[in-house]
Amino acid sequence: MSLVPKVRLTGGLEVCRVLNGMWQVSGAHGAVDPVKAVQAMDLYMSSGLTSFDMADIYGPAEEIYGNFYSQLKSREGGTPSVQGLTKWVPRPGPMNRKVVENAVERSLRRMQVDTLDCLQFHYWDYNDKRYLEALGHLSDMQREGTIRELSLTNFDTQHLEEIVDKGIRISSNQVQYSLIDRRPAARMEEFCLKHDIKLLTYGTLGGGLLSERYLTSAEPKGKAELYTASLSKYKNMVDTWGGWNLFQELLNVLSSIAKHHSCSIASVATRYILDQPAVGGVIVGCRLGVPGAEHIHDTLQSFRVELSPQDLSEIEGVLKRSRDLMSLIGDCGAEYRG
Template sequence: MSPVPKVRLSGGLEVCRVLNGMWQVSGAHGSVDNAKAVEAMQAYVDAGLTTFDMADIYGPAEEIFGKFNMKWKSSGDDIPALQGLTKYVPSPGPMGRKVVEKALQRSLTRMQVDSLDCVQFHWWDYRDKRYLDALGHLSDLQQEGLIQELALTNFDTQRLEEITNRGIRISSNQVQYSLIDQRPAAKMEHFCLANNIKLLTYGTLAGGLLSERYLGKPEPTSRAELSTASLSKYKNMIDSWGGWSLFQDLLVALEAAARRHGCSVASVATRYVLDRPAVGGVIVGCRLGVAGAGQHISDSLRSCSPDLELSVEDLDAIQAVTRRSGDLMVLIGDCGDEYRR
């Protein structure tokens, strides 16, 4: 198996182009055994998938990373470093330096690190301009060495430009990007390419809906069928995009491409986004302590392998379907607007 490719962010941090997402331990996907989750991280790291994405609001995610990181570092000298990307997601309120520092100190303690590889800042309400205060303090703390990379989560292009114009260096913006949701291609990609900002993307597999498991299957509608936060969220996105029948057409095109390349539908869907301009990496939810993680890891490795190259035939067939979908920029707005309606 080829080494997992990496991308260098503007502050110098190298991260895997497939990142392990830890939203699944937040509680929105069922109960989590923390000890088993720590143990399960080993398989990802052994496969070369050393970059983990988490947040201060993802339940015990930072603590799970911290426990594994300490165990990993004590296992020997000749081991690759882990990269821990977290998010700072404050509630609305004053954003003085002490408030920001306290939040980062909590993440440092939980993750058991002396400095933070990357802090991805999220803000709920653009009408409250105190996000600029918070980012100013985060930028200062970056200059002081507490943070290596300062990044954003779910900011739109207008605010990304506003922040950049204030002289705040942003390494990446984490946004939803998939064959279903291609809003970043409308405006954000162009701005990011011009300003050396990488997109780190989530939702690329639509919570698992973009897989053979749903090909030719009736539309899931019940809570039992949409049993996780991811399935429910991305099924709603499919409804806005064009509905279940069109989604089935997309799965047919993806399955045909997967057969040609000897891989899974998930690998094709991930590779499509990895190949988009400005995309630095794709965040794939890691199934910590859940059965079936081995195939999940294999799909991730295949998606970033140099042996997988989507052909003109593949792309034409896929785009023949996606062109028939609704315009999510019109229906929802720019990246992240779904969180602010």
């Protein structure tokens, strides 16, 4: 097993600095064989990548994790050295204790665990203040030992501050953060550093766009070329950021840096975000059970790369010519709330 760096969250849970993302088993990236998916998780585990990120709305993700966890428990005995971070993504509505308990118990049952390592709460509508009621109940359940780390997903800085001011301890906030989308650096980073809140980031590889595959390639268009939900989502982000020509300039710079460090573009892109001050970990999507779709080597390589001031200057030379996504979209998560 490789020595993979970890970060400690405020409740004491240690997670890998690169987490295995399970959005890709939701069905939006093609059919998934649950048996093969469980088998594939062993590859990540044996490489030292022991932290898995999922959600109640990611199709069978929690059940797949639960089957994996159960097999590990039988094989190893005791409590497996694996971390399961899930999300609760309710539609706005009643948020009394029973509603919250039912959601938590469903995840416990699916994941086949007695305690949730980390529950990351997302809420669609800030105008419906019942998200504060839900977080109050979740905080109580954390004190009771049902939840170890209480976290958020796609909350902006203003509402993160509101929640913290209510006395609710938040361990992390999961947000989009990449060379394309650097909005967390505008406001959220400073607040998170002040309150010991880690950023867990997704979209860091742009659904695969930040790779050699798209270097010097024609601009992908339509469902045939943007054939996964990730590719479609992050191609739209590239368009807003500056377009395909500027993106090609960025890939060229990243390719040159990657060759100098004997690694991949993905490793450079991951390292850049890992080095940002408030970032605890980067979530890299896993197409579990799809042969040849593992990128474990690139992930492990990102831990040994050290970007020089010259590397950063070359990257910044491209990024400074991009559009300001903070002014175009708004703070983190604004794209999900219209």
